[in-house]
Amino acid sequence: MRAIQISRYGGPEVLDLVELPDPQPGPDEILIDVAAAGINYADTHLADGSYLTSPTLPFVPGSEVIGRTADGRRVMGLTTGGGYAEKVLLPAALAVEVPESIGDGAALALLVQGLSAWHLLRTSARLVAGETVVVNAAAGGVGSLAVQLAKAFGAGRVIATASAPEKQQMALDLGADVAVSGAADGYAERVVEANRGKRVDVILDAVGGRVFDAAFDALGQFGRLVTFGAASREIATPIEPGRLMKRNASVVGFWLSPALAVPGMFAPALTELFELVAAGRVRPVVGGEYPLTDARRAHEDLLARRTTGKLILRPGGESR
Structure with a gap:
C-alpha cells in the first residue's frame, strides 16, 4: 500500500x-x-x-x-x-x-476537532449559558466548530478572532456576534471593546505565546482561559498565582488523546455532535x-x- x-x-x-x-x-x-x-x-x-x-x-x-x-x-x-x-x-x-x-x-x-471543541466548552471551560466566549483562530477546524457549539450551548456572546478579514467574515457567517483581528498587539483591547467594554468569561486558545499572554489580560472575574495548542511556536510568559487570585481566574489545559481514555468522553459527545449536524445547528x-x-x-x-x-x-x- x-x-x-x-x-x-x-x-x-x-x-x-x-x-x-x-x-x-x-x-x-x-x-x-x-x-x-x-x-x-x-x-x-x-x-x-x-x-x-x-x-x-x-x-x-x-x-x-x-x-x-x-x-x-x-x-x-x-x-x-x-x-x-x-x-x-x-x-x-x-x-x-x-x-x-x-x-x-x-x-x-x-472527530479530533469536533470532540475537541465539545470538550473545550463542556468539560474544560464548563460554559454557563449567557457567558461570553472568545474563540481564537476561529476559521480553523476546531475554531469554526467551537463558534457554532458555543452558540448551540447558550453562550450570550461569541467573539471570534482571526488573522485576515475573509476569515473573520467566515466566523461571522458561522454565527459569531463579532470578529476581530487575532494579532497579539492590542488583542486585549479589541476583545474587551468587542464585548461592549467588559472583560470576557471564556477564551479558547490554540495560538499560544504572546496571544496567550494577551488573552489572559482580557479575562474577567472567574474567567477561564483554556489552552489546547501552541500554533505560534512561541513560549508564553509564566502566570504568577497572584494574578489568578486577583481575578478568580483559571488557566486550563486540554489534550484530547488522554481524555478519550476516560469512560464517557467519546461516544456521548460524538452522538450529540451527530445530532447537532443532523438538526442543522452545526455545519x-x-x-x-x-x-x-x-x-x-x-x-x-x-x-x-x-x-x-x-x-x-x-x-x-x-x-x-
Whole structure:
C-alpha cells in the first residue's frame, strides 16, 4: 500500500511517499480501506518532533480516518497513527458507523476537532449559558466548530478572532456576534471593546505565546482561559498565582488523546455532535482536499495559515 512516512524530524519536506506492507489486524482491531484521512495541526508538531509525545521513527502520521471495512461498512475512528495511508487499523472500540448522508470531510471534522471543541466548552471551560466566549483562530477546524457549539450551548456572546478579514467574515457567517483581528498587539483591547467594554468569561486558545499572554489580560472575574495548542511556536510568559487570585481566574489545559481514555468522553459527545449536524445547528466547514501525493503541500498550506476548516488527504484521489 502507499503511505506517507516520516523517518526524520523537520518541516513538510520530511513527509515521504513510500510503499509499505498492508497492516494486519490483531485482536480488537479492524482493517479499513481509507477514503480520507484528517489533517490536524498536531500532525505538523509530530513531523518536527515538538509534539507532547513522539512516536518511534519511522512512522506514518494520521490519527483520524474514514473508510470501509471488507464487508462494506462505512466507519470512521481514531487511531494512534497510520492514517496517511491507503489502509489502516482501527481499534474496534473507537470505530463508529457513519450515516451515508454525512460527507467524509464533515464526518472527520467531528472527530479530533469536533470532540475537541465539545470538550473545550463542556468539560474544560464548563460554559454557563449567557457567558461570553472568545474563540481564537476561529476559521480553523476546531475554531469554526467551537463558534457554532458555543452558540448551540447558550453562550450570550461569541467573539471570534482571526488573522485576515475573509476569515473573520467566515466566523461571522458561522454565527459569531463579532470578529476581530487575532494579532497579539492590542488583542486585549479589541476583545474587551468587542464585548461592549467588559472583560470576557471564556477564551479558547490554540495560538499560544504572546496571544496567550494577551488573552489572559482580557479575562474577567472567574474567567477561564483554556489552552489546547501552541500554533505560534512561541513560549508564553509564566502566570504568577497572584494574578489568578486577583481575578478568580483559571488557566486550563486540554489534550484530547488522554481524555478519550476516560469512560464517557467519546461516544456521548460524538452522538450529540451527530445530532447537532443532523438538526442543522452545526455545519462542519470542510476546507482543502489533497491527494496523498500532496501531503507536503497540505502541511505547507496549514503552516502558512492559508487554510480554513477541515483539511483531508485522499489516498485514492477521489472526492466525496
